[in-house]
Amino acid sequence: MAIRPDYPLTTERLRLRPFTRGDVDAVHSYRSRPDVARYLFDAPLSREDCALAVQQRTTQLHLDQEGDRIILAVESQADGVLLGEISLIWRSSEARQGEVGWIFHPAYQGKGFASEAARRLIHLAFENGEFHRLYARCDAGNVASWRLMERLGMRREAHFREHAVFKGEWDEEFYYAILLREWQARQAG
Amino acid sequence: MSSFSLPIATDRLQLRPFERGDVEAVAAYHTLPAAQRYALRQSRYSSDVADVVGAMRNQVSLQRPGDTLSLAMVRKGDNQLIGQVCLIWSDATSGQGEVRFMLHPAYSGQGYLTEALRTIFNLAFDEFRIHRLTVRCDGRSHHSIKLMQTLGMRLEAHYREHALFQGEWDEELHFAILDREWRPSTKVVDFRRRSATPDLPRAAI
Numbered sequence: 159m160a161i162r163p164d165y166p167l168t169t170e171r172l173r174l175r176p177f178t179r180g181d182v183d184a185v186h187s188y189r190s191r192p193d194v195a196r197y198l199f200d201a202p203l204s205r206e207d208c209a210l211a212v213q214q215r216t217t218q219l220h221l222d223q224e225g226d227r228i229i230l231a232v233e234s235q236a237d238g239v240l241l242g243e244i245s246l247i248w249r250s251s252e253a254r255q256g257e258v259g260w261i262f263h264p265a266y267q268g269k270g271f272a273s274e275a276a277r278r279l280i281h282l283a284f285e286n287g288e289f290h291r292l293y294a295r296c297d298a299g300n301v302a303s304w305r306l307m308e309r310l311g312m313r314r315e316a317h318f319r320e321h322a323v324f325k326g327e328w329d330e331e332f333y334y335a336i337l338l339r340e341w342q343a344r345q346a347g
Numbered sequence: 348m349s350s351f352s353l354p355i356a357t358d359r360l361q362l363r364p365f366e367r368g369d370v371e372a373v374a375a376y377h378t379l380p381a382a383q384r385y386a387l388r389q390s391r392y393s394s395d396v397a398d399v400v401g402a403m404r405n406q407v408s409l410q411r412p413g414d415t416l417s418l419a420m421v422r423k424g425d426n427q428l429i430g431q432v433c434l435i436w437s438d439a440t441s442g443q444g445e446v447r448f449m450l451h452p453a454y455s456g457q458g459y460l461t462e463a464l465r466t467i468f469n470l471a472f473d474e475f476r477i478h479r480l481t482v483r484c485d486g487r488s489h490h491s492i493k494l495m496q497t498l499g500m501r502l503e504a505h506y507r508e509h510a511l512f513q514g515e516w517d518e519e520l521h522f523a524i525l526d527r528e529w530r531p532s533t534k535v536v537d538f539r540r541r542s543a544t545p546d547l548p549r550a551a552i
Contacts (some may be wrong), residue, residue: 315509316504320525333504
């Protein structure tokens, strides 16, 4: 399989498009925030870190082999503001497994943008039957994120307690997943 | 000083290191298809089992993360080797361990595994200062599920069709138990204190 979409992907209010060099400041505006970094693997990013991240993302647009990732900027169609980012990672070729993720600027949360973008990305992964199962994970304290997973129709598959140390504390983590046929049933329903 | 020494006696069993002469008894359960799932190495054929036993003979202590302790379950009355239990020290900073086991099906349903696993759990939490123990099993393995519940483990994960195993979609369960859940009287140890204590986890033997 391979997924090489024609960009941008659009939804009612959003454009999911490749990152460009001009996005560094917009990315820095949310990735530098401690409240955004709290649940991410990275610490808050400097502008230099963001420039590097954006540079890498400009080429993360296709899934040609296991391990490849698509990372897209999510922008508002109305005013072109960059709201956040969304990702699809090809985790297993044999078992057709993928992982989805998202990071949004807190100023634009609570408006359904992340749901809208995630639905489009999941549709991309499932529409031609390339993936069999998609999963997402987050810190158990990241309520906005796992509520979104539930809205997307994902099931909570795992609740790990104190399985690792994360940023100086015991970690508690949720895994959510959805199978192709579960997604199809939701589309039909 | 650690009080840990082998073999360990339980009511009806001796848990002892593997020996060269165990190959035949190990082959009797190790080559069964169901046993392959969590085998530390493939042993579909009896000829592979000598290598498996060879490796397990050296797994007699936990000195550093990644080490495995493998013990044979030997029945006291007749010295019959009926299965094995393994404790893997997977991470030091966060005190993580995994337990794996195999029992010859002819000896199931008599509480031998419960007895052996209770002993291994005590060892993991008391001697090796493990913070959290996990057990993985096939989602269709009802014996294992019941056993984990008997031991008071929580179901932490139920993965559906997350991988292929022997050509079929797999279903896997992860059970876990924390030190304070195994020993409710144990004080909660902050991991920072754990990692600041140089002699923890203690080396075995």
